[in-house]
Amino acid sequence: MPESAPRRRPRLSDQETRRRMLDAALALVEQDGLTVGLDHISVEDVIQRAGVSRTAVYRRWPYKDLFHADLLRELARGAAPASAVDEEATRRLLGSVLDGRAAEPATPQGRHDLLTEMLRVSAADDFEAIHRSAGWRTYLALQATFLSLPDGELRADVGEALRLSESRFVDRVARGWELVATALGYRPRPEAGGGFPLIATLACASMRGLVLMALPDPELLTRRVPANPTGASTPADWSLIGLAAAGIGVTFLELDPGVTWDDERTAAVRALFAGP
Template sequence: MSEEELHPLATGPTRRRRRLSDEETARRVLDAALAMVHRSGLTVGLDHISFEDVIREAGVSRTAAYRRWPYKDLFFGDLLRALASGAAPAAAVSAETSRALIASVVADRSGDLSSPEGRRDLVSELIRLGAASDQQAIRESPEWRTYLALQATFLSLPLGALRDEIHAALGRSEQGFVDRIAQGWQSLAELLGFRLRPESGGDYTVIATLASGQVRGLALMELSHPDLVNRRSTGNPTGASTAADWSLAGLGAASIAMTFLEPDPDVVWDDARLAELRQLLEGVPMIERAPDSAPRSD
């Protein structure tokens, strides 16, 4: 049925809508559906997503949309593929938040970087405050809720090609997320003069996998046990100068860091390195720093 047949009483001059290609129609409709999911979250399944509402929000012809997806099941299959391809266990902490956190810690301890104790205190504060910030970001993230529901939806799919495709796409997204975390840990460790403990048996991918797992595990537990959000322990898990109040996420991150990382004895802390360290810490968010960007002195 044409657009004119759908609206027989329309009068007055109208501008003929440019006919979209099948590919552009699909892109607009899927983009609109993804935006709707990210706003409202994904339930276990897609029953709360109306194909008609998606078509209206995408601003495409209803005829073109149904030509692309003659059955709604075909559309929901493509939507699941799109969600799985872009899925992440949590939205990354924004660059602004990361920069502000690092700059605040460095400003409070700017005079301490020349001593090993001062640098350890700096690392301790970055772990303590950074882990709590990451946990809060996950807790408030619509992407996190969508990721959980997508995992449950995937498990409920019948065996077949669609399930295999979603499984593979989720695996790729998960690996990309872990790779980004590993890059962030390696960048910051090298910048602050740390290295992997040779006897630990791990690497930065192992660190990232464990760090991601413990943060997500706590996020799951908090759904039914919200008191965990505010639980604090006074302690000194990093061997800093003083004890402090640590969240559970911070204690988990500290245990991982202390297990796998140690000060690098080959790093020379001269004035030039200290000056560059301050400049980098105050200006570059850790998530964006390349793994090989840390200055080294022989």
């Protein structure tokens, strides 16, 4: 019997072609990370991965630069630097800190020691997760790529998308600080000049700076400093990002005099950090 004729690929609309191509390119970036620029993203490789017609692709994007411009917009809109940190894992980590300090929430010094230890362990854990995250490296590369774009519509689009992404990230970090601080009976110091959004902005800046420094110098990731930056009951070995977080905490937070601590509140805090 004669060989059957090859089945023709169903014709896709322009929007379907666009979506498949961008999704395939996003998957390549997620897999390999992004360098400064997109020259390493081959349109032909993306066509094969997307399973779309070459003719349709070049009808949609006559020039490679046009496809790369749309991909940059897509990457910037979807940029999510905070996704490197698993919120549930962080909650479990903080719960383990609380489990080892059963009696401490009952006293102001005990709660201060708890907050200190939570800052110390969670900052180091976040730093390690972010340092090894391809998504974070892509986000940092996007920032650098944005700086190289000439003035015009593409630069404006990418800049606005990155601004919104950064705002989402800072909001998420602010909620994390607020969750831990208020649970332990702390509030922003009124005279410090700002609340949790400002705290989060400074914490994010410290994290980003150390991540950038640690890319060529991984020793910064493992470096520990014997210290007691918050006046806790005992010193400990601190990561560099932990010291930065502690400095921010000491500057901006104080025990809330309006909080009454009792067994019911202690139980609520344990339930909060125990998770589902």
